[in-house]
Amino acid sequence: VKALLITAVLALVTATNGAASWSTNVSGGGRGSAATLAGGGAGPAATVSGTITKSVTLTWTARTLSNGTAVGGYVIRRYDSSGAAQTVGPSCSGTVTATTCTETNVPLSVPIVSPYWTYTVQPKQGSWAGAESSGTNVTV
């Protein structure tokens, strides 16, 4: 009788808890959405300095994701006058987290070879990339 009572009480407790809740499984019930990274816009401002060796300091306006979050970094590119991409010096290479950088030892823009360099800036966020800015031509 005691065993029967204990079993019944346990069953009652279980039933009391179980009766107050249920679970519903719904596929496709939740939603989330991603921001966008537009980029584009004006090219960086450029200032040339140095006498024997030349440096180019670039500054640009900060870009944000569509939700207002500042992007994590920028990629700076330099092209010759024919549009061929050049290797950018260390301080402006890779992903730049600031909104300015200075490329040192920039090759002279020789008229016959390339009368000017063109700099662009492209915003990055993780593996996302926005559109490249318009170009800024610089004669070194």
Next chain:
Amino acid sequence: VTITLSRRTFLVVVAVVAALVATGAFASWSVSTSGSAYSKAGSATALVLSDASASTTGDLYPGGSGALKLKVANPNSFPVRITAVSLTSGGTITSTSASCDSAGNGVSLTNQSGLTLDLAANASATVFSISGAVQMSGSSPNACQGAVFTIPVDVTATSN
């Protein structure tokens, strides 16, 4: 009229009644303020989840987190509280962009518990926002920009 029961018989009767309750014969969902109103546990209707895409805000980005949006209606005649939301076992999060999903969209859901999302009795579709529940990895493809993600979930609720 006086019915005399032995101690053994009385205990057996108690046990049988308890067992009947346990099997749902007398299980109740709600209790009124005076007296009792009963309905069988089995008569409770599952919550109705619908498309909350229009309520998303585009807050996910690589390395960031965003809100999970749930649009829920309560067809029951009693109020309920959503207490937990978790990714359906074996469920896959998909997006509106095939190229976003093709190599893995990098979106995940952190299962939620201890929630207090309340719905009134017979509540029409209501949008809930669970902040920070959805994450996007830093390697989420570029094609995921602007995508809307469908997240299969299990929702646990209790009568409230």
